Amino acid sequence: MKNNKIIQERLNLINNLKARRIIVSENVYNAMLNVPRHLFLPELNLDKAYIDTPQQIGKGQTISAPHMNAMMCEYLEIKPGDKILEIGTGSGYHAAILAELTGKDGIVYTIERIPELAIKAKEKLKELSYSNVEVIINDGTKGLESKAPFDKILVTAASPKIPKSLLVQLNPNNGILCIPVGKRHWDQDLIVINRIKGKYIKKKVCKVIFVPLIGENGFEK
Ligand code: SAM
Numbered sequence: 001m002k003n004n005k006i007i008q009e010r011l012n013l014i015n016n017l018k019a020r021r022i023i024v025s026e027n028v029y030n031a032m033l034n035v036p037r038h039l040f041l042p043e044l045n046l047d048k049a050y051i052d053t054p055q056q057i058g059k060g061q062t063i064s065a066p067h068m069n070a071m072m073c074e075y076l077e078i079k080p081g082d083k084i085l086e087i088g089t090g091s092g093y094h095a096a097i098l099a100e101l102t103g104k105d106g107i108v109y110t111i112e113r114i115p116e117l118a119i120k121a122k123e124k125l126k127e128l129s130y131s132n133v134e135v136i137i138n139d140g141t142k143g144l145e146s147k148a149p150f151d152k153i154l155v156t157a158a159s160p161k162i163p164k165s166l167l168v169q170l171n172p173n174n175g176i177l178c179i180p181v182g183k184r185h186w187d188q189d190l191i192v193i194n195r196i197k198g199k200y201i202k203k204k205v206c207k208v209i210f211v212p213l214i215g216e217n218g219f220e221k
Contacts, residue, residue, distance in 0.1 A: 167200060185209070
């Protein structure tokens, strides 16, 4: 694809998300405009990079549809300087958006259990100069205790329950966790949890479909 065509397609997609009121804040609009989604996709799917659908990224995993990336970012209310934990690096695309949102004073830790995906994502993020993202190969259901507490935690795979390990690693002062919860491949809800003065306030926001979160506090392999 020619560069001008790519830029125009990205602009059309982001403007469409804004028109549908999925993107509502300027920072999410700008972050999604800045990240070249096509560079995070396998060659085979390049021409579908700016269609609002999930895509295969290999190893049986997917990159979420852009409207889901946008929606989760809006719920997380990311501010410059936030310390963010993402579970499920996948292609690295969403981590790049988070990095744009938190900026050079913030940091994004992103955990992926499949080493091949993590290595590929790490290389891509480095190539695109995202120096505020650290990719870790591990079981993300345990969180990342050594770097806690986190201002924001994003889980991009569906869990059978909300892992306690993540709740306790959330900043007690206005920390936000966004996580899909439900059955292994269906009947899942996107849950947003605000931790205010140490108390957890939970709301179900919509039905979703994500690949399973596999690990000690998630689904079995
Ligand atoms: N955020 C990704 C992106 O922008 O491409 C898409 C994530 S994909 C929908 C979900 C990812 O979660 C998969 O890559 C999967 O391997 C990963 N995953 C599942 N269980 C995990 C776990 N316990 N720890 C870390 N990653 C996990």
